[in-house]
Amino acid sequence: MLKFFKYIIAALAVTITVGCSVAESKTTTTVSGVIDFGDPNTKQFVTRLKSIASNKNKGQVVNITQFGDSHTAADFFTGEFRTLMQEKYGNAGIGWVTPVSIKGQNHTAVNWKFKNWDVLSSRTLTNQDFPMGGFIAKPTKDQATIQIIPSTLNNKDWQVKLTFKTLKNSTDSIKLYDVNNKLISFNYNPKTNIWQTSSVTSKLPLVITSKNDVELGGIWLTRNHQSGVVVSAIATNGAKQNIWQKWSPSWFKELASSQSDLVILEYGTNESFDETLDFNEYRKNLVSNIRQIRKSLPKAAILLISPPDTMANEKQAPKSFAQIKNIQKQVAKSEKTLFWDWQAAMGGKYSIKSWRQKGLARPDLVHQTLQGYKESARIFYADLNEFVKKNK
Template sequence: MKRVIGICGIAIMGLMLSGCQTFNTEHGYGIVDYGNDNSDALKNKMRQLLIEKNTVVSIIQFGDAHTSTGYFIETLRHLMQQRFGNAGIGWMTPIAINRSAYQWDIINSQNTLQTDFPMGGYIAKPKHNGAEIKVVLNSGQPRVGLWNVHLMLKSKTTEPISILDTDGKADLSYSLMNIEPNQWRVMNTVTTMPFSIRADSQVELGGLWLQKHNQPGVIVSAVGMKDAQLVAWNQWSPQWLSELQMTNSDLVILEYGTNEALDKNLDAQEYRTNLVTSIQRIRKQLPNAVILLLSPPDLMIQNQQKGTCVEHVPISYEIVKSTQIAVAKAENLLYWDWQKAMGGRCNIAKWYSEGLAQKDLIHLTPLGYEISAEILYQSLLQYWGIAK
């Protein structure tokens, strides 16, 4: 049985979504539940966290440029942690780390033939022995207290790696002697923030998991790649999937579809197969997680000077959305219609006129992403049965 949530008169970032409606499956800003078996467990866990503050809920979002910009996920993280407590950041790729003096090189999986990449598609490598890379929290994260740090590492040799606290003292020093060469491994420590990672030139850093030590609350992670399509899930190495399991995520959000919608030659059957395969792989690693599909935001193309609104909608946009909904129903997922949250078809033009979308009518401005994230946040609260 599907459950539909409505949102009424929400004030967002100085704007007002006026009126009050209950939206059904076809017309809704809310979360639509197509019978997910884990939904009730997650609802109970969120309520328990809010009242008893004795557990950790992990949320991870995978997506394309809308995710990789950071504005959407940072807003969602802020809102979640403000309400439910701050349990940390979660998964971070090396690209998100402050590279002190650029002593480390960042390698992108899209620019190399190497296929053994960790989750997120980036690797950091020291330029010389003893190079340091500094991990610094942004201004929105408290800098006191201890953090659990899990590092994804690989080395060709037995060269050591160290974690250094703010005083330059080693919290952890690992010899890689007992580690099989060229195999990704997770190494764990507890340290203060900020800290530095010092390693020799044969070490590779694939990413970090950052969680506050013995702290209840919410963790919100993001793995976004600018030109990503869902087909990438079928090309991920087994390493990606093992790291996904390590996140122990309660809610997995899939934000893909924009690049597919812009593909004039999109094969609908192939897209559906990729979507189903990806969902099955996620469920194999995280059998207790809830999976939420996001539709692409409203889009328009500008290669015609004239024409109706419909003629400016990407040719594959409706294929993507109809396929997503069909798969959500068949696989018992949650679904959130981002286009309808923006007001419906062709409202991207209005968002642009209000400074919420970019000129390409595909990407949003920072404020546009922040507003979108708050609408999703409010939708989740309504779905979980938690008062605003």
């Protein structure tokens, strides 16, 4: 098994693992890799990455935005992927983060200290005007505060973009203070009950103070005039792909402003446990979301990630797992996107059991451990860079 890990880290596309079937244990050979079903923006994405790697275009940033469920919300997979990509291509920042910390979720690159805020989630609510990401931080009283603290501090400038909504016609509902407690000039138009995004340049940590007539959405943190890669993780525990339908239709404007070069969709695990799922509706919704991304980001490549290997119990996979994965692959073909088979990358069907034996998967046979998600990220990183290397 040690050779297996060295094999992956060496960035080879073929993985050989021990897979456990229902009847018996047997050795399974699987091939993982990023498959291109004709994405029209693959060449541009590859070219931009190669340009950064060769330092031909200083100041250039490649933005990668991953949407997903709990596998993404933990930021263990995306956190390791972010680290590896930034080691190779340069660190251009943290990317999108929730306005405050969310219970049960995590971000490896940032911490929050906050006071007098409630969190509304599109996972449990349907009657709110949610921005991209599906979270709203709402002050419980005047003088609500948030301090955003990067895990690694430096003395460089950051560009901070806030998505917010003012509930009254006021221009002083939000105030920002830098690391020296100096008030930062933050100008915005008081567009009542409309989500908007404004940006400032400041060193971090940053303090946001707000009256109770404001709602906060996501916050973007990028290094000012720094070339490299940004990997954003936008996810919710327990989410299905249709969570997007709970967000305000205007959220695609925020996606467009992200200038993402690659959008990754990592959903499907929760759908695979849904025995009442309408497969035709699921397919229709997935196609619609991909087309909305194309409309918002006409120059971005799109990559679908299948669910990782998952089991409902010790003997079988979730009832809808195979069908969900098949639909995702069929849609990737019909909509001409990229595709990465996470299950195959782990070793194939029932490989989650051998991952659990090695301490890489949790007892629920659904989620991975910290080291497991990091290992998955290393495989994905290796496969993506192999794909970039082979494309001209």
